[in-house]
Amino acid sequence: MSELSKLTITEARDALRKGDVTSVELTQSCLNAIDAADALGAFVHKTPEIAMERAAAADAQIKSGDAPDMCGIPVGIKDLFCTQGAPSQAASKILEGFLPEYESTVSGKLKDAGAVMLGKLNMDEFAMGSSNETSVYGNAINPWRGAGSDTALTPGGSSGGSASAVAADLCLAATGTDTGGSIRQPAAFTGTVGLKPTYGRCSRWGIVAFASSLDQAGPMTKTVRDAAIMGAAMMGHDAKDSTSMDIPVPDFEAMLTGDIRGKVIGIPKEYRMEGMPAEIEKLWSDGAAMLKDAGAELRDISLPHTKYALPAYYVIAPAEASSNLARYDGVRFGYRAALSQGDGITEMYEKTRAEGFGDEVKRRVMVGTYVLSAGFYDAYYNRARRVRALIKRDFDEVFAAGIDAILTPATPSAAFELGKEVADPVEMYLNDVFTVTVNLAGLPGIAVPTGLDANGLPLGLQLIGRPWEEGELLNAAYALENAAGFVAKPNKWW
Amino acid sequence: MSIDIETAAKVAKLARIKVEAEDLPALAGEFNAILGFIEQLNELDVDDIEPMTSVTPQRLKQRDDVVTDGNQQTAVLANAPEAREGFFAVPKVME
Numbered sequence A: 001m002s003e004l005s006k007l008t009i010t011e012a013r014d015a016l017r018k019g020d021v022t023s024v025e026l027t028q029s030c031l032n033a034i035d036a037a038d039a040l041g042a043f044v045h046k047t048p049e050i051a052m053e054r055a056a057a058a059d060a061q062i063k064s065g066d067a068p069d070m071c072g073i074p075v076g077i078k079d080l081f082c083t084q085g086a087p088s089q090a091a092s093k094i095l096e097g098f099l100p101e102y103e104s105t106v107s108g109k110l111k112d113a114g115a116v117m118l119g120k121l122n123m124d125e126f127a128m129g130s131s132n133e134t135s136v137y138g139n140a141i142n143p144w145r146g147a148g149s150d151t152a153l154t155p156g157g158s159s160g161g162s163a164s165a166v167a168a169d170l171c172l173a174a175t176g177t178d179t180g181g182s183i184r185q186p187a188a189f190t191g192t193v194g195l196k197p198t199y200g201r202c203s204r205w206g207i208v209a210f211a212s213s214l215d216q217a218g219p220m221t222k223t224v225r226d227a228a229i230m231g232a233a234m235m236g237h238d239a240k241d242s243t244s245m246d247i248p249v250p251d252f253e254a255m256l257t258g259d260i261r262g263k264v265i266g267i268p269k270e271y272r273m274e275g276m277p278a279e280i281e282k283l284w285s286d287g288a289a290m291l292k293d294a295g296a297e298l299r300d301i302s303l304p305h306t307k308y309a310l311p312a313y314y315v316i317a318p319a320e321a322s323s324n325l326a327r328y329d330g331v332r333f334g335y336r337a338a339l340s341q342g343d344g345i346t347e348m349y350e351k352t353r354a355e356g357f358g359d360e361v362k363r364r365v366m367v368g369t370y371v372l373s374a375g376f377y378d379a380y381y382n383r384a385r386r387v388r389a390l391i392k393r394d395f396d397e398v399f400a401a402g403i404d405a406i407l408t409p410a411t412p413s414a415a416f417e418l419g420k421e422v423a424d425p426v427e428m429y430l431n432d433v434f435t436v437t438v439n440l441a442g443l444p445g446i447a448v449p450t451g452l453d454a455n456g457l458p459l460g461l462q463l464i465g466r467p468w469e470e471g472e473l474l475n476a477a478y479a480l481e482n483a484a485g486f487v488a489k490p491n492k493w494w
Numbered sequence B: 001m002s003i004d005i006e007t008a009a010k011v012a013k014l015a016r017i018k019v020e021a022e023d024l025p026a027l028a029g030e031f032n033a034i035l036g037f038i039e040q041l042n043e044l045d046v047d048d049i050e051p052m053t054s055v056t057p058q059r060l061k062q063r064d065d066v067v068t069d070g071n072q073q074t075a076v077l078a079n080a081p082e083a084r085e086g087f088f089a090v091p092k093v094m095e
Helices: A009-018 A023-035 A048-063 A105-112 A160-167 A184-190 A224-234 A278-293 A306-327 A345-356 A359-372 A377-400 A425-432 A436-440 A470-484 B005-014 B021-043 B073-077
Strands: A043-046 A074-078 A116-121 A173-178 A193-196 A216-221 A264-268 A297-301 A405-409 A445-452 A458-465
Touching (some): A009 A023, A023 A043, A023 A074, A116 A160, A160 A173, A173 A193, A184 A193, A193 A224, A264 A278, A278 A405, A306 A377, A306 A425, A377 B021, A425 B021
């Protein structure tokens, strides 16, 4: 039964319904795969007891004939989600030993739907990073390797463990979160599908906060149909998050017709970056041709403020992070530094935060502190918020002009070597150049694998949709997925 | 705007993160690299643009101003590095 972990959510759901397989068998297959894959660094806290207990309960519910789609499906949960009684430390030393007394709304919804939590997944510390190299647990590793190479590659970040686990078939799907590209970039680096919903679709309650106006949870899956199924189970209004939207969540799966005839797909000229690799350029034009063949109309569009998205993000996200991370003070939860004779409360704060946070987190907290400090608030923070309004206006205008979805590359390159970009934070930030605009404008975006580069590494395209229209977006992604026919899998070396 | 060592020390203090004196020059250098990247925002004329407060045009929901939760002292203190007699315990705050 070792192959069961390779199933998609859709296949597993149908097999469970038919009685061809049990959730206990599926779950055991995943747990075996996880135990054999420590070299990937994907699962950082395994919860086999919770998993087997929930799997047995799911089997009973399925037998009763009244089970939601996610019932009995084994999934991994990013370490950023607070899960009751299971370690949840946002890959940070400062939350070492933290055992939440509560369950995040999103992981709780999955649990209530009968999904089986296998464990917690690696990530960049506090979701700050694009390579999963800032984690206190160490690196997560991409199951993909270049042809004839044994060089370890990044699975991307911040949801690197989630992407690695899904690509390596350690679980059927995983949760991710996306503040600037943290679902879509790792999905593109691992040949998987990653959906960032519209801001406000998923409750942020119980998810460790990074940048509250940008953070959004979403599914990371093997197929677009799986993203539709799991996404619907994660979304919905929650009174505990005042920014969560009180509108119905449609049956996304029922909207997957693959028919996109007459839809207008925008191709933004500003995403044709200088120095863009020819392979990415070709992937993009091939994807556009596929959508055209499927009956969509292509239209060249302009999003003139695109180049200002990353600099605006690197003001707004650190500003919000410096405020959100102020709570880690060694008083209420997590790590407290050992103090010297005579140390008072200020020394406790300063030592705890110096020892508990990693370098990138400290860097962003301090940048955020600076841009919010007296005398600089207007010049940096308020200016960035004005630029953010312009970036959103760019999208509003193209959607008003009749564009249904926008097609762009998901990343500027394929997965890169671990350790390669650590030295230069600004170089690392450029990974999010195609994804960050979507967070600033609060839009839904999805990464779909559509090809391989010359080294045999997966590459993905991004589709961006209108706000709240994840169903339409998923259908366009489904059409792209069908046309691209991406079926490659990493060769098992771990 | 260039950040000197003194400013870097001030920011670290404001953020309540201890930074050793010998690490301040490197920190100031990193700040300058990031702020240099951010400087591009000055190319835009944004005088007539309102700063964005919410990306979705919705009024935040309100609820009745009543107690909805409470009596969870044990759960609240369960993760404290140090708790005593129902309180969080910290080093002395005042001389």
